[in-house]
Amino acid sequence: MTERRIPPGSNGSSPGLTTSGGAVALAEIGAHHGAGPPVDAPAPLRIISYNVRYFGHGTRGIASTSAAITRIATTLSRLSPLPDLVCLQEVETQSLRSSTMNPRWHPEETQLDRLMTELHAALSRAERRERFVAYYFPAHTYRLTARTNIYTTGLAVIARDTFRIGHHNAERPHDITHRRRVRRLKQTRICAHVSFEHESGQSFDVFNTHLSLPSVFAREFWTGEARMGFGPNQLEEAKVLADFVRRERRSDNFIVVGDFNSLPGSPVDRFLREEGGFVDAFAKVRCLSEIEARAFPTAGFMNLRMHLDHVYSSERLEWLDFAGTHPFGHKGAFAGLSDHVPLIARCRLPGSSG
Template sequence: MTRPLRVLSYNVHGCVGGDRRLDPGRVAEVIAEARPDIVALQELDVGRSRSGGIDQAHHIAAALEMTSVFHPAMHVAEEKYGDAILTALPMRTVRTGGLPSVGEPRGAIWCEIEAGGRPLFVFNTHLGVLRRQRRQQVATLLGEDWLGNAACAGRDLIVMGDFNSIPSSPAFARLASRLDLARRPDGRLAGPTFPARLPLLRLDHIFLSGRLRCLDVEVLRTPLARIASDHLPLLARLESVGEAGGEAGGGDV
């Protein structure tokens, strides 16, 4: 990487803000202000009557002049609901799929993105609200189909999402035992991300592995971000130290 990489995780709540207004354009504006290179979004509607039938992933990506990979954790008839990874960098999909779920379905996305001529594996997920469910979902994410896959060994990894897990939770601890949490150089954590108007809980996180180092991480608390969704966006600036393993465009997994 020739310059710091800016990555952002954001639960957009179906693009419905704290004022109950549906506005994908407002969400895109919040993201654009942060100037991210890679974006992980959760709770997107695609073709749902409640949000006017639009493809929110495509709409936001187009506004940002990015491409998107969307995975529908929930798919009923023509209506879809799920998560996406957006970027203007070269990107290919490695895997998308569901996670063990009770009630609302949950899923994950795994893409390879080339940044500064170097390949990164980027993951996006949204875990459940039940503690036992989250532990099962984390175990699956760390298993051989996802982060535990042989293709991830020695690679630069970025894992983002709404984990519905505070730092003292078992699910968070399991992830933190295998990955490095993006935190400030002085060791401090980023601030709380939920609820947006009066944030009290750290539910959204960015984890790293390989030779990526976090230069800074912050929760965006602009006036627009406080109203556009029920979560605040989490932004990290990263640099790569030394040479990472793997080649861009490596074999399929």
């Protein structure tokens, strides 16, 4: 687990080191035009789910770069309002891929350590006093030797340091992987879980995950018109995920985000909504049908544009907007930083304790 706290006033960087980052356009922030919240209602939460591709998009995922980490950290620091929670997918620890083009600043530094250092440095330069803590959830390690990793995989959850942490599974993330063939080669897929207490006293749970791609060994992969979210292995992982959320949530206020590698209306998406009881926040806020939601790409691969990332929740949460969320390939603050775009959402917890 990585947990880094940097006090207000610190520049967030190691002594003798400087950071750099180009100018990044401010994210568009829209106003919510609904009825005003009750006087005693908690302030809205701003949540981001983002697959950062190991901060290696500029090298097509071959190697992480310091420039990518700096640019993503700087872009996050310039959002207004700042996010309360940032859930990341495809984050490394230490490996040849993460450090070949991005030398570590100290021997124990991980990719998440560097991101947090850069984020707090950017906040300090902007004279913003907000600070965050980060939790890392390891998934898989491909080793060259006992001491050298080729590359690693994992998830991260970054939260305001004003939140109280009730529980997390960073030391032992829940394995949701469906394994039938090539068990030893199958990349482990996990679900991260953190239970928070908001400064208002409200409790809520955040689950962050990254489902497998559809298995090429399944007949459906070669015979169906659509693939993403249609793999039997993906549906099995979705079932394990839904069961884990049901068993482990500490409150009725829960959010499930991540890269599901699944299209809206796919068997995975329909199972989570119809049998798991999850609410698709993006479709609900934008009033989109399954076909319309598919037309909003969150990821790109070569010439393909796909809606693979999702924000689900319990019915108790009131979703306000997805201001600052842009389709993949369009202009936006995060354009060109990954093969995914972040989903940026605001929600309000119910007025009574959950």
